Amino acid sequence: xxxxxxxxxxxxxxxxxxxxxxxxxxxxxxxxxxxxxxxxxxxxxxxxxxxxxxxxxxxxxxxxxxxxxxxxxxxxxxxxxxxxxxxxxxxxxxxxxxxxxxxxxxxxxxxxxxxxxxxxxxxxxxxxxxxxxxxxxxxxxxxxxxxxxxxxxxxxxxxxxxxxxxxxxxxxxxxxxxxxxxxxxxxxxxxxxxxxxxxxxxxxxxxxxxxxxxxxxxxxxxxxxxxxxxxxxxxxxxxxxxxxxxxxx
Amino acid sequence: xxxxxxxxxxxxxxxxxxxxxxxxxxxxxxxxxxxxxxxxxxxxxxxxxxxxxxxxxxxxxxxxxxxxxxxxxxxxxxxxxxxxxxxxxxxxxxxxxxxxxxxxxxxxxxxxxxxxxxxxxxxxxxxxxxxxxxxxxxxxxxxxxxxxxxxxxxxxxxxxxxxxxxxxxxxxxxxxxxxxxxxxxxxxxxxxxxxxxxxxxxxxxxxxxxxxxxxxxxxxxxxxxxxxx
Numbered sequence: 001x002x003x004x005x006x007x008x009x010x011x012x013x014x015x016x017x018x019x020x021x022x023x024x025x026x027x028x029x030x031x032x033x034x035x036x037x038x039x040x041x042x043x044x045x046x047x048x049x050x051x052x053x054x055x056x057x058x059x060x061x062x063x064x065x066x067x068x069x070x071x072x073x074x075x076x077x078x079x080x081x082x083x084x085x086x087x088x089x090x091x092x093x094x095x096x097x098x099x100x101x102x103x104x105x106x107x108x109x110x111x112x113x114x115x116x117x118x119x120x121x122x123x124x125x126x127x128x129x130x131x132x133x134x135x136x137x138x139x140x141x142x143x144x145x146x147x148x149x150x151x152x153x154x155x156x157x158x159x160x161x162x163x164x165x166x167x168x169x170x171x172x173x174x175x176x177x178x179x180x181x182x183x184x185x186x187x188x189x190x191x192x193x194x195x196x197x198x199x200x201x202x203x204x205x206x207x208x209x210x211x212x213x214x215x216x217x218x219x220x221x222x223x224x225x226x227x228x229x230x231x232x233x234x235x236x237x238x239x240x241x242x243x244x245x246x247x248x249x
Numbered sequence: 250x251x252x253x254x255x256x257x258x259x260x261x262x263x264x265x266x267x268x269x270x271x272x273x274x275x276x277x278x279x280x281x282x283x284x285x286x287x288x289x290x291x292x293x294x295x296x297x298x299x300x301x302x303x304x305x306x307x308x309x310x311x312x313x314x315x316x317x318x319x320x321x322x323x324x325x326x327x328x329x330x331x332x333x334x335x336x337x338x339x340x341x342x343x344x345x346x347x348x349x350x351x352x353x354x355x356x357x358x359x360x361x362x363x364x365x366x367x368x369x370x371x372x373x374x375x376x377x378x379x380x381x382x383x384x385x386x387x388x389x390x391x392x393x394x395x396x397x398x399x400x401x402x403x404x405x406x407x408x409x410x411x412x413x414x415x416x417x418x419x420x421x422x423x424x425x426x427x428x429x430x431x432x433x434x435x436x437x438x439x440x441x442x443x444x445x446x447x448x449x450x451x452x453x454x455x456x457x458x459x460x461x462x463x464x465x466x467x468x469x470x471x472x473x474x475x476x477x478x
């Protein structure tokens with residue numbers, strides 16, 4: 001290989017003038033984590049709502065829930081981001097559209113919204129599977145006790161569901177973190193984008209990508225360890241700790 | 250609302266979108282699925298083998314790949330492949346790797362990690378007794394795997410493998426970051442040339458939706474067919 005390694009590059013000041021290359025990568029990591037955090041909030045809130053909707057006795061509710069999930073699952077995340085970023089401002093009333101386009105940090109808001117909605121469909125799928133995995137008897141018993149549907153969900157089903165689906169939700173959280181990288185296409189300066197721009201400025205491709213890779217691996221490891229701990233403390237006694245492997249990314 | 254939209258741009262660019270773009274996307278999806286399943290099965294076999302080195306290697310590979318965003322992996326391979334080619338051929342300069350080749354290798358290597366998890370589950374679902382029985386009949390490892398275990402694992406896992414290949418189909422849109430002309434790349438180039446972002450991106454979303462949704466419906470039907478025996 002005639003590639004010239006130069007790890008010292010990390011401590012050189014980048015031409016953007018905002019600190020060293022290493023600091024630039026770390027600021028990228030911060031954007032990755034911030035975007036993922038807010039996207040995950042959206043994904044959880046909407047995902048749980050839609051997931052519950054899909055298990056309700058109401059036919060209309062199920063139809064709405066299923067349509068929602070199919071819409072967000074069958075369009076690539078990248079295309080969805082383009083829809084929010086390029087298409088949405090043109091479809092709303094002009095003044096609102098102009099305001100959207102001039103928003104500072106538009107890439108960030110769009111990244112949060114786009115990744116959040118995309119992930120909410122996956123969370124909804126996990127929530128639905130979780131609810132359906134509970135014995136039908138629980139729902140029947142609640143009805144027999146005179147509970148309303150809302151009470152059944154609030155006091156009987158959901159407390160179990162959240163604990164059962166915790167492991168697959170952990171992998172969806174990790175997916176959320178990874179998926180924020182797609183937002184580099186709309187200009188979000190997250191970790192992968194920072195590595196890419198470091199490569200463009202310094203030509204030290206492999207140093208940039210190695211550091212980015214390590215940062216992703218460490219993030220992944222920390223989140224996994226924290227979630228495992230939480231998982232142990234909330235696991236339902238008598239249930240198997242791990243549910244079926246979820247093959248998604 | 251749609252009055253000043255020009256949906257004619259889709260008709261005008263139809264051949265470019267589908268003959269150039271979509272055929273690239275489908276070819277990449279098909280070849281990467283094939284290569285990914287082969288590599289993934291090998292990784293699964295390594296992981297389930299009795300050789301610790303192979304186990305460790307496969308586990309490390311799968312875990313690292315699954316921890317990284319696809320976009321980063323695309324960049325890695327794009328820059329790394331010329332050097333790997335140079336090293337493999339012993340040439341003096343980094344090898345020129347075509348864009349399609351680069352994307353194909355990336356997606357095969359990346360998806361292999363995901364396919365291997367599916368195949369591992371499939372192999373483990375075959376009762377151990379069958380393995381022992383086949384060995385008792387005097388079969389060798391490759392015979393047991395080739396004639397007894399893998400055919401059953403493939404059959405049971407076909408729906409999951411297909412679902413993963415639908416995800417792969419959607420993921421190929423990420424070659425956008427290398428400015429390749431896949432379906433989305435073609436749509437985006439027309440969109441920017443003609444200033445018709447709204448029409449083109451809505452159309453692209455629609456096409457991806459119809460193909461993915463249709464394919465996943467087919468997989469569901471297949472799953473029902475396999476389940477009832």
